[in-house]
Amino acid sequence: MKIRNTRDGWGAGAQLLHWLIAAGIATAMLLGWIMVNLPNSATKFELYALHKSLGITILALVLLRIVWRWINMVPDMPGTLSPREQKLAGAGHMALYALMLLMPLSGYVLNSAANFPLNVFGLVQIPNLTPESETLAEVASVMHLTFFWVLAAVLVAHIGAALRHHFVLHDDVLRRMLPVRRR
Amino acid sequence: MFRSTSSSAGRFFLGLGLGVIASALPMLASSAATGWEIVHDESRLGFEATQQGGRFEGRFEDFRADMRFSADDLAMSRFDVTVATGSINTGSSQRDSNLPDAEWFDTDAFPEAYYVTREIRATTDGYEAVGDLTIRDNTHEVVLPFTWQTEGDRAEMNGAVTIDRVRFGVGQGEWRDPSVAGHEVKVVVDLTLER
Numbered sequence: 001m002k003i004r005n006t007r008d009g010w011g012a013g014a015q016l017l018h019w020l021i022a023a024g025i026a027t028a029m030l031l032g033w034i035m036v037n038l039p040n041s042a043t044k045f046e047l048y049a050l051h052k053s054l055g056i057t058i059l060a061l062v063l064l065r066i067v068w069r070w071i072n073m074v075p076d077m078p079g080t081l082s083p084r085e086q087k088l089a090g091a092g093h094m095a096l097y098a099l100m101l102l103m104p105l106s107g108y109v110l111n112s113a114a115n116f117p118l119n120v121f122g123l124v125q126i127p128n129l130t131p132e133s134e135t136l137a138e139v140a141s142v143m144h145l146t147f148f149w150v151l152a153a154v155l156v157a158h159i160g161a162a163l164r165h166h167f168v169l170h171d172d173v174l175r176r177m178l179p180v181r182r183r
Numbered sequence: 184m185f186r187s188t189s190s191s192a193g194r195f196f197l198g199l200g201l202g203v204i205a206s207a208l209p210m211l212a213s214s215a216a217t218g219w220e221i222v223h224d225e226s227r228l229g230f231e232a233t234q235q236g237g238r239f240e241g242r243f244e245d246f247r248a249d250m251r252f253s254a255d256d257l258a259m260s261r262f263d264v265t266v267a268t269g270s271i272n273t274g275s276s277q278r279d280s281n282l283p284d285a286e287w288f289d290t291d292a293f294p295e296a297y298y299v300t301r302e303i304r305a306t307t308d309g310y311e312a313v314g315d316l317t318i319r320d321n322t323h324e325v326v327l328p329f330t331w332q333t334e335g336d337r338a339e340m341n342g343a344v345t346i347d348r349v350r351f352g353v354g355q356g357e358w359r360d361p362s363v364a365g366h367e368v369k370v371v372v373d374l375t376l377e378r
Contacts, residue, residue, distance in 0.1 A: 049235040114275055117234055117239045122236045
């Protein structure tokens with residue numbers, strides 16, 4: 001498998017970024033869900049710290065991924081897809097990219113507006129984006145939760161579509177995001 | 184004048200005179216240790232702490248102090264500081280809304296914290312104050328190194344010392360965990376004073 005993308009497949013770089021970010025998003029969503037429902041405790045705050053660190057890491061990876069996509073060719077969609085399906089897939093992926101940016105950004109703004117410090121994995125402290133503002137923190141909080149639900153819905157569609165391609169349509173769409181030899 | 188005195192009586196009076204001066208020195212000194220007023224607009228009683236491993240700063244907006252300091256009379260120099268614990272401001276309404284609670288400063292029960300020096304001594308870098316810091320009725324000795332620069336009728340005092348918040352009972356129960364808020368808090372004193 002090549003590092004870079006080819007006309008009919010994703011290279012190792014794109015695959016690594018896809019799966020790293022996928023694992024990051026799944027973990028961040030799970031952590032987020034658990035931590036907000038915990039009563040105040042040391043564990044709760046440790047989960048918050050972890051969630052925030054993970055979110056910033058995902059943001060960095062997503063930016064890297066966008067640059068990588070920019071400087072690589074994007075593999076063609078299989079010809080078996082109808083123009084309508086191709087358009088839908090394009091829109092879905094565009095939504096995923098937008099949400100992958102908006103999700104960590106709204107969290108970052110929320111943390112900044114609360115004027116909480118953010119130290120990524122205890123390694124480096126990053127500056128706050130905004131001045132302290134209760135109103136902004138409130139708005140960012142509502143956005144963060146809204147984006148969570150939208151992202152959850154789009155991810156269900158994304159995973160559902162990938163499985164449909166693999167198990168129903170028997171095409172290469174899922175397999176070409178996996179480091180396996182292609183049929 | 185004394186040097187010209189050569190009689191034994193003269194030496195006696197010289198000795199007596201020096202003795203009187205020496206015994207009078209502390210009295211003279213007590214009036215020499217200058218009282219200073221804090222210029223609050225140009226002063227800051229601040230601190231640096233950590234939350235979830237990230238650094239943040241805060242300050243106490245309301246404090247008053249009886250400050251007596253003369254570089255040449257440290258024996259009679261003395262700081263007596265009273266801090267309104269409820270005036271804490273860390274620039275985060277979420278954080279600040281928790282700090283007056285019973286687990287933190289318990290400002291209803293302990294509205295004031297105190298720092299009273301027992302001794303001020305010179306060091307190679309400046310001075311250090313040895314005093315008792317009382318927060319929530321927990322009193323521990325805190326040695327505060329500081330510099331003091333007098334210029335005319337104004338003076339600048341800068342000092343910093345790291346204390347352990349847990350020893351003073353600040354942040355109890357679930358807040359005791361250092362991953363929530365670090366135990367070490369650096370207290371930073373930057374005062375402008377006038378006499």
